[in-house]
Amino acid sequence: MSLCxxxxxxxxLQSSHGLSRIARNCSFLKELNVDKCIxxxxxxxxxxxxxxxxxxxxxxxxxxxxxxxxxxxxxxTNLQSLNIAGCGRVSDKSLASLGRYxxxxxDINLEDVPDITFYGIESMxxxxxx
Numbered sequence: 001m002s003l004c005x006x007x008x009x010x011x012x013l014q015s016s017h018g019l020s021r022i023a024r025n026c027s028f029l030k031e032l033n034v035d036k037c038i039x040x041x042x043x044x045x046x047x048x049x050x051x052x053x054x055x056x057x058x059x060x061x062x063x064x065x066x067x068x069x070x071x072x073x074x075x076x077t078n079l080q081s082l083n084i085a086g087c088g089r090v091s092d093k094s095l096a097s098l099g100r101y102x103x104x105x106x107d108i109n110l111e112d113v114p115d116i117t118f119y120g121i122e123s124m125x126x127x128x129x130x
Contacts, residue, residue, distance in 0.1 A: 023049035031055040040068030047075040057083035065089035073101035081107040088113065092120025099124035
């Protein structure tokens with residue numbers, strides 16, 4: 001039996017140990033919801049091990065920035081849906097990387113991400129940062 005979908009509740013990842021177990025044992029994971037409970041380091045680890053992700057939600061993760069988000073498209077090229085709502089440390093830089101690598105991306109939630117501008121959205125569509 002393989003796990004295709006997982007939701008991690010806020011506070012349930014008390015250490016990187018739980019996250020590493022998910023990534024190590026669920027390499028074929030398709031959908032992951034880690035709202036409010038992951039950092040850049042955690043996102044990098046998940047992206048490296050779970051390259052088959054098509055849906056990723058990191059909404060309201062205060063420790064998520066461009067540093068983590070920009071790593072996702074390089075490894076998870078089949079990503080179709082990304083929720084970064086409320087990730088206040090994410091900016092236009094991440095969107096260009098998403099546009100460059102994630103050609104299957106069809107749904108992105110940018111609600112309450114103040115550093116995302118029209119130019120960032122344009123760069124995502126074109127795959128380059130102007």
